[in-house]
Amino acid sequence: xxxxxxxxxxxxxxxxxxxxxxxxxxxxxxxxxxxxxxxxxxxxxxxxxxxxxxxxxxxxxxxxxxxxxxxxxxxxxxxxxxxxxxxxxxxxxxxxxxxxxxxxxxxxxxxxxxxxxxxxxxxxxxxxxxxxxxxxxxxxxxxxxxxxxxxxxxxxxxxxxxxxxxxxxxxxxxxxxxxxxxxxxxxxxxxxxxxxxxxxxxxxxxxxxxxxxxxxxxxxxxxxxxxxxxxxxxxxxxxxxxxxxxxxxx
Numbered sequence: 001x002x003x004x005x006x007x008x009x010x011x012x013x014x015x016x017x018x019x020x021x022x023x024x025x026x027x028x029x030x031x032x033x034x035x036x037x038x039x040x041x042x043x044x045x046x047x048x049x050x051x052x053x054x055x056x057x058x059x060x061x062x063x064x065x066x067x068x069x070x071x072x073x074x075x076x077x078x079x080x081x082x083x084x085x086x087x088x089x090x091x092x093x094x095x096x097x098x099x100x101x102x103x104x105x106x107x108x109x110x111x112x113x114x115x116x117x118x119x120x121x122x123x124x125x126x127x128x129x130x131x132x133x134x135x136x137x138x139x140x141x142x143x144x145x146x147x148x149x150x151x152x153x154x155x156x157x158x159x160x161x162x163x164x165x166x167x168x169x170x171x172x173x174x175x176x177x178x179x180x181x182x183x184x185x186x187x188x189x190x191x192x193x194x195x196x197x198x199x200x201x202x203x204x205x206x207x208x209x210x211x212x213x214x215x216x217x218x219x220x221x222x223x224x225x226x227x228x229x230x231x232x233x234x235x236x237x238x239x240x241x242x243x244x245x246x247x248x249x250x
Contacts, residue, residue, distance in 0.1 A: 044058065046058035046061050046223050049061070050088070054091075055088045055091055055092070056086040056087045056088040056091060057086055057088040058088075058223060059088045059089065059155055059223075060088035060089065060091060060092050061221075061222075061223035062155070062221045062223045062224060062232065063088075063089045063092050063093070063153065063155070063193070064092050064223075065221035065222055065223055066193060066219060066221055066232060066234060067092070067096060069219070069221075070191070070217070070234050070236060072150075072151050072191040072193070072234070072236065073092070073093055073096035073097055073151065074096070074097065074109075074150075075096075075097055075098040075103060075106035075107045075108070075109060076097065076098065076106070076107025076108060076109045077096075077097045077109045077150040077151055078097075078109060078110045078112075078145050078146070078147065078148070078149050078150050078151070078187075079093045079097055079109065079110070079111045079112065079149065079150065079151040079152075079153065080112050080114065080141055080145070080149045080151070080152045080153070080185065081093060081111065081112070081113045081114065081125075081153055081154070081155075082114050082132055082152065082153070082154040082156060082178050082181070083114070083115055083116075083154055083155060083156030083174075084113030084114060084115050084119060084127065085115045085117055085119045086119065086120075087113065087119055087120065087122050087125070087127075089153060089155055090111055090113045090122050090125040090127070091122055091125075093109075093111045093125070093151075093153075094111050094122065094123070094124035094125050096109075097109025097110070097111060099111045099124035099125065100123065100124040110126070110145060110146070111124060111125040111126065112125070112126050112127075112128070112141065112144050112145055112149075113125050113126070113127040113128070114127075114128055114130050114132055114141070115127070115129060115130075116129065116130075116131060117129065126144060128144060132177070132178070132181050133177055137181065138181055138184035138185050141181070141185050142185055145185075147187075148185055148186060148187040148190070149182075149185045149186055149187060149190060150186075150187055150189075150190050150191065151190060151191045151192075151193065152178065152181065152182040152185060152186055152190070152191075152192050152193075153191075153192070153193040153194065154174070154175065154178040154193070154194040154195065155194075155195050156171075156174050156175075156178065156194075156195065157171055157174070157195060157230075167197060171195070171196060171197050172196065172197075172202050172205060175194045175195070175196055175202075175205060175233070176205055176208075178192075178194055179192060179194070179205065179208065179209070182238075183212065183241040184241070186238045187238070188238055188239065188240045189237060189238060190238040191234070191235065191236045191237075191238070192209070192213065192233070192234075192235040192238070193232060193233070193234050193235075194232065194233050195230055195231075195232055196218075196230070196231055196232070196233055197229045197230055197231075198229040198230075198231055206218075206233075209233065209235045212235075212238065212239055212241065213235035213236060213237050213238055213239065214236060214237025214239065215235070215236045215237055216233065216234070216235045217233070217234045217235075217236075218231050218232070218233055218234075219231060219232050219233075219234060220232070
């Protein structure tokens with residue numbers, strides 16, 4: 001089990017163990033679901049750690065853990081973060097690719113955040129409001145980057161409908177759209193990282209990834225909550241976009 005820095009393991013002293021969880025009283029007008037969500041936030045070590053380390057959310061630790069394992073956010077890399085709000089993934093990318101040039105002797109990378117809404121500025125990152133589904137978005141991204149990307153990553157999720165099957169289909173559609181942009185902007189050898197939900201509708205997407213990348217891994221990092229169905233696809237070694245006819249001959 002991964003140990004969160006700053007946490008303590010072992011038995012408590014005294015007669016038995018105390019329940020140290022923060023509990024929230026149900027206030028008038030507050031729904032039970034809101035109470036449970038607030039309790040989970042207050043007791044989540046990753047939420048507390050994000051506040052201590054200056055990240056905009058606990059999701060920052062997911063990309064940190066993925067990069068620790070697969071090493072795709074290298075100094076000098078050009079990175080596109082799709083659906084970047086609130087900005088935690090951009091913050092991590094800025095640090096890892098040396099976008100601020102703070103690592104002496106290391107290449108300086110570039111981080112481009114894209115979202116449909118305004119995002120508060122992040123030192124070392126260039127943030128733009130853009131619908132990446134629009135015609136010409138791929139060229140716009142490359143113009144902002146100054147060339148093709150080394151990494152395209154996405155932590156996007158569709159608004160929850162309350163129906164797991166529907167939510168799964170929606171997020172698969174988002175990932176497929178992000179993948180199509182990645183095909184257009186990635187440098188050969190590049191990496192694609194995206195959040196998906198566990199389910200049975202992504203087989204075509206997985207096959208497409210395996211045709212266009214050398215390695216495809218499906219991972220649930222420790223920072224993902226145990227009760228969440230989310231996982232992340234990490235596709236490395238982009239082969240360059242193939243025409244459908246070439247794919248059919250593989």
